[in-house]
Structures are given as C-alpha cells and as structure tokens.
Amino acid sequence: MSDHITLNRRRFLNRSATGIGSVALASLMRPELFSAENSVSPNSAGISGLPHFAPKIKRVIYLYMSGGPSQFETFDFKPKLADMDGKPMPESITQGQPIAQLQGQQLKCLAPQTKFQKYGQSGQEVSDFLPWTAKVADDIAIIRSMTTDQINHDPAHTVMNTGTSISGRPSMGSWTLYGLGSEGSDLPGFIVLTSEGGRNPQPISSRQWHSGFLPGRHQGVLFYSKGDAVHYLRNPGGITDARQRRLIDAVRDLNSIQNEVVHNPDVEARIASYEMAFRMQTSVPELTDLSNEPQHILDMYGAKGADGSFGANCLLARRMAERGVRFIQLYHRDWDHHGDLVPYMNTCCSHTDKPTWALINDLKQRDMLKDTLIIWGGEFGRTPMFQGKGKLPGRDHHIKGFSMWMCGGGIKGGITHGATDEFGYNAVEQVCHVRDVHATLLHLFGIDHHRFTFKHQGLDFKLTGVVPAKIIQPILA
Secondary structure, eight states, X not given: OHHHHHHHHHHHHHHIIIIIXXXXXXXXXXXXXXXXXXXXXXXXXXXTTOOSSOOSOSEEEEEEETTOOOGGGTTOOOHHHHHTTTSBOOHHHHTTOOOSSOTTSXXXXXXXXXXXXXXXXXXXXXXXXXXXXXXXXXXXXXXXXXXXSOOSHHHHHHHHHHSSSSTTXXXXXXXXXXHHOOSOSSSOSEEEEEEOOSBOOOOOXXXXXXXXXXXXXXXXXXXXXXXXXXXXXXXXXXXXXXXXXXXHHHHHHHHHHHHHHHOOHHHHXXXXXXXXXXXXXXXXXXXXXXXXXXXXXXXXXXXXXXOSOHHHHHHHXXXXXXXXXXXXXXXXXXXXXXXXXXXXXHHHHHHHHHHHHHXXXXXXXXXXXXXXXXXXXXXXXXXXXXXXXXXXXXXXXXXXXXXXXXXXXXXXXXXXXXXXXTTSOXXXXXXXXXXXXXXXXXXXXXXXXXXXXXXXXXXXXXXXXXXXXXXXXXXXX
C-alpha cells in the first residue's frame, strides 16, 4: 500500500508543474478539447452505434401532471356517466378490480363535472377546463387508452419514469442521456423542475430521475424554482473564477491518478460533476435570468421572472431546449383530487393550461417544435366512480384506462388514439401501456428499444423491460 501511495505522490508532483499547467493552457487555447465530445461529462456524446436510424426529435419536454389528472374532466367525455350519475356502477365492471381508497364502499357513477366541445379542423374533444389546450387541438395526439401497473402514487411514478415498479432502475431521461448524450456542454443533459398549486403537493422522490445502475453522470439534476437554481453553485466569498478553476484542475488530476489504480466509474462521474459544476457557474445564472425575454413572451407564459410557477418553468424549458438539454421534465404536483374536484381542477388548469399552449406556440414560432417531443400526462387517471373526500365530489386513483397526449416531432397532430368503454373504466381499443410510451419515445430518438440494453448483474436490461412493448404507430407522422 505504501508503495502505491509513494508512486502516486511522485506522479502528482511530477505532473503538477507541467500537467496541470499544460491542461490550463490548452483549455484557453483550444476549449473544444474539453467539450462534451472529448471528455467524460454528463453531456457525453452517448454510446457507439446510436442512433440506430434517423431520429425525428432532438429533445423531450415532459409535462408531468403529478397526482393523476382526471381524464373525465380533460380528454375523455363519457355521456354514459352523465346518464348514470349517482347510480351504482355495474358490479360486472368493478368486481375483482384493483381499487385504491374506495374499498368496501358503494361504488356510484360520477358524471363529467364540466362540458366538452370539439375543436380545430380535427374536431378533437377537449373539456372546458382546458380552453388554451383546445387552441392546439390540431397539434396534439390524444391517447385515451393508457394503462399502467400500480395504483398508488409512488410506485406508479416509478413505473411511469422507469418502466417498472422496482426501485433502483434508471429513469427514461437517464436512459436517453446514456444512449445519446446531450447537445450542450455547459448544462446537464437531463434537468427536472417542479411547481405546485392545487391540492396536496405530494413530494416526488429524486429516484424518479435517478440513473439507477447506469453511470451516475446520466442522472437528472433538479433545478430549484426559486432562489439559486442549484445549491452551492456560487463561489465562496473571496474566491475568483480563476482560483476555482485551479482547484477543479487539481481535484481532477488527483481523482484521475486515483482512478488509474481503482478503475471506478463513480470516480469518473465525480470528475465529470466537478467540471460540469464549474461550467454551470456561468451558464445557470444566464439561463434563469429572464430579464432579456420580451414582455410579450413573459405575458404569453404568464411568467413574472423565475418565480417557481409552471409558466416560468415552461419558459425555462424552452430556454434549456435552445441550449441543447436533451431531456427536460416539469412536474406540477397537485392533481390528486379525491374531493373538491371542480375547484381543484380550476386551480391546476389555471396554472398549467395557458403555459402549455404558450410552450407549444413558442417552439413552433422558433421552428423547434418539429424536433421536440412534448408529452403531457400523470402517473395514472381517476375513477369513473364518485369519491367524497371534500365538500364537493372527487375521484379515486385509476389504472385501467386514462388519457395522455403527445405533440411535436414525429407526431401526427389532431388525432385521438384508442378508447375506453362507455363507463370509462377499461381501455378497450388500441390499448397502450407505459412501456409503449417509452418504446415510442426511443423510436422518435432513432433508437430501437429491443436493441438498447445495458448489462447489469449478468442481465441485459432495457427501459421497456421483458414484457413486450410496442411503438404506438398510429400517432406517428
């Protein structure tokens, strides 16, 4: 052990005069040598052989409506429920089916709590809670036949993000970043933002954007919506950028020397994180400074600076997309409406509806929607049955049939895919699972989900798992 320590000290002392100095000089003369394509970085160029075929998109913006928005008050109108309002739900439909909080209670039908209208040339049906989304009805592909595996929030989040309820698996954003890398060099390739406003802003576990068994540099980075976007990013008092750069160089060299002995990928991730943090000291304040945005853009999003609102986060998502971030995930955390459904739907939609429209239109105006995939949806839907946790009725969790939508690159707008039965209980036509969403996402990135694997503990793991998954072909342009 002492020989190794002596050897490493000698190596360090031998290199300190020429190694670190030459690296610093090279970084000034040829900064491209230290770009994402030429260094171990969270924004690495991905793995060899990808994409498998020509991609349709460069990035994803996932508008995650955490808590489970009701499909019956958004995109899946059911006249039968209006006719059966207050009457018992037929036992032939519900018997033996998974139920979250309505066990042992009489199951009664609950009518849609708002009106629906047809919009655009396509005649897409959208509820009155979403007047701004209705304006882009011809741009979105609504999937009414979604299903998932888990009926409670945390495991359902895990399924939606990782394809399985087993904790510790890589998130879809991490899989994407691992495979393709990121186009930017001074921001993480996978960024998460959260907002709230409505009922019960449940916490979201950071493992929902974790890299699991993939290299740690591919995990998502949570940006805080208020104050410093990333904690401890600023230099301590009295420390200049030049001194910080020298410190990062020294730490990198020491870690590199250590890794010559231990060959630990976590050390490589640590080196990459230090380098990225240094670059982010300049890039993040510039990213989150919205003062250079025209007033009409701020008004369009309903943003008053980087104030933590969903509108501000949508505007930040557009700015991240412009700067090469590969996967952007925006959680709005208040859609768990077990009671008082109408007032909480009004609140949540007032926070998210117009900013969603603004994001689509802003990307379209900048000619970026054509290579950006936008996904809207929660971890599951809501029951067609009444739940009474409030002064006004609500709905329980539901996994057998719910709605999501996609738009942007490679997506055929103005179509509705799949259907639930007349009660909205079961998906019955062109049924889609979360795995199919993942397969479709990878396909749009030019990745064959069957061939996109990572060997871990002797097994070849995939985002789409071992149960067959399909690309949702009818929604593709």
